[in-house]
Amino acid sequence: MQSRRQQRNERYGRFIGFTALGSLIPGTGLIAAGKRRLGTTVLVVLAALAILGLAVLALVPRSELLSYGGDRQMMLIVGTLLAAGALAWLLIALGTHRSLEPQGLTGGKRLAGALVVILCASVVVAPMALGSRYAFTQRELVGNLASSGASNTTPEVDVSDPWADKPRLNVLFLGGDAGEGREGLRPDTQILASIDTETGATTMISLPRNLQRFPFPEGTPLADAYPDGFVGGGDAGEWMLNAVYRNVPRDHPDVFAGVGDPGADATKWAVEGALGIEVDYFIMVDLNGFEAVVDALGGITVDVPRDIPWGNKSLPDGSCTQANGYIQEGDDQLLDGFHALWFARSRCGSDDYERMERQRCVMNAIVDKVDPTTLLSQYQSLATAAGDIVTSDVPADLFPELIKLMVKVRSQPLESLTLDNEFFGSMGTTSSDPDYDELHARIAEILAATPAAPPAGETAPPSDTTEATGQSASDAGTDRAASIQQTSGTTEEPADGESGEAEEPAADEPVDTGAVC
Incomplete structure (x- = not known):
């Protein structure tokens, strides 16, 4: 009797552990559940994306990366990919949970397993969802700030090299x-x-x-x-x-x-x-x-x-x-x-x-x-x-x-x-x-x-x-x-009742403007 209870506890502990690991690193939980081909595929894809991301951070200049924030099309792509990635991560975590869940669990233990999935997956999913929101917000911001109509005064430039002839x-x-x-x-x-x-x-x-x-x-x-x-x-x-x-x-x-x-x-x-x-x-x-x-x-x-x-x-x-x-x-x-x-x-x-x-x-x-x-x-x-x-x-x-x-x-x-x-x-x-x-x-x-x-x-x-x-x-x-x-100086405050707008002095009597920076 004791041995059977101990086995059930061990299976439940293994379920919770691999559920947490599978929520944090998609694919590992699927491999533990016996779905090796699917789990390996997920891990390979995840590793490839991680390597690609590190390569971009290492090889692309910082100014180039920051400039993507001004590209509305890029922000649309980034926001969509992050949202899709967050959704895929969550679905894989839920699938891992279902694959590993032992039969005959009580309602309380099943709830505990679901909470583990939510907590562990949120460590990754929440930042991805926030990043997606920021990307769409940035796209909207650029649209709001950019020119909304014709102009008589804006120059015509080649946006691929706009400063070529502009010192x-x-x-x-x-x-x-x-x-x-x-x-x-x-x-x-x-x-x-x-x-x-x-x-x-x-x-x-x-x-x-x-x-x-x-x-x-x-x-x-x-x-x-x-x-x-x-x-x-x-x-x-x-x-x-x-x-x-x-x-x-x-x-x-x-x-x-x-x-x-x-x-x-x-x-x-x-x-x-x-x-x-x-x-x-x-x-x-x-x-x-x-x-x-x-x-x-x-x-x-x-x-x-x-x-x-x-x-x-x-x-x-x-x-x-x-x-x-x-x-x-x-x-x-x-x-x-x-x-x-x-x-x-x-x-x-x-x-x-x-x-x-x-x-x-x-x-x-x-x-x-x-x-x-x-x-x-x-x-x-x-x-x-x-x-x-x-x-x-x-x-x-x-x-x-x-x-x-x-x-x-x-x-x-x-x-x-x-x-x-x-x-x-x-x-x-x-x-x-x-x-x-x-x-x-x-x-x-x-x-x-x-x-x-x-x-x-x-x-x-x-x-x-x-x-x-x-x-x-x-x-x-x-x-x-x-x-x-260097900017310096102070400005005296006029007495009560004096004009709030100082009179302009004679040309040979420059005033101290009270620079404060």
């Missing part, structure tokens, strides 16, 4: 804000990223929203429409850089017939005319959804130069309403999405140029925070947030090559040039009436002096963010060290 890729980042009391959307944040396509070295050029009198590029319809530059009568605020997005398509609808984002197209031409360089693509971020991205990242860390008010706004008489609170001064302050948005957006007690510096700091902080661990753990929420608030005119089939380029960008320091009062003051002008020929010359020479890539095996720290100064065009190309300096 620099210029991408315009727009921060759109259709806030309360504002008619339509105005991109107050405009930052051009000029990327060396060979090395990935990048210069970020921050343009003030109040830039005026800029020309449009020769040969474009807007150059004919505005032969004297973007100037006109009435409210001066309607003839600034941030007004182009809404006003130009409204006044010249025939120029933008069929264009997916007329305002962005017009703004690209405006920035081209202002800087004297071609703008290839734009990426628009809706600031009203910006805080969702920051929250998905778990917050960002910035140095706060002084107490920054939040919850208030500027009044017509130049004063500000009472702040609901303050972002406290201090280094390495962790900000959630709500406070990060106010840190970038707050106007009261500062001028446009300090806001530009804070916005640049926020962008750098986001780049620093985007690491593989964060992406994997928060991918779904990040992808959802980005898909809701980001638009661009980048063609979908260019994303793989663009991702490869971004890998290079992350290995290089980001340098920045802020077109502030000090910059324009060094030219004896202001942002309301710059010398655009001189501005074009300075931009061209600064970008031409982009440093070379570090030696093989060395990478420059991406957090080493520097700022280009407004030096003379004749010196900019000959002495790069003199044209790049």
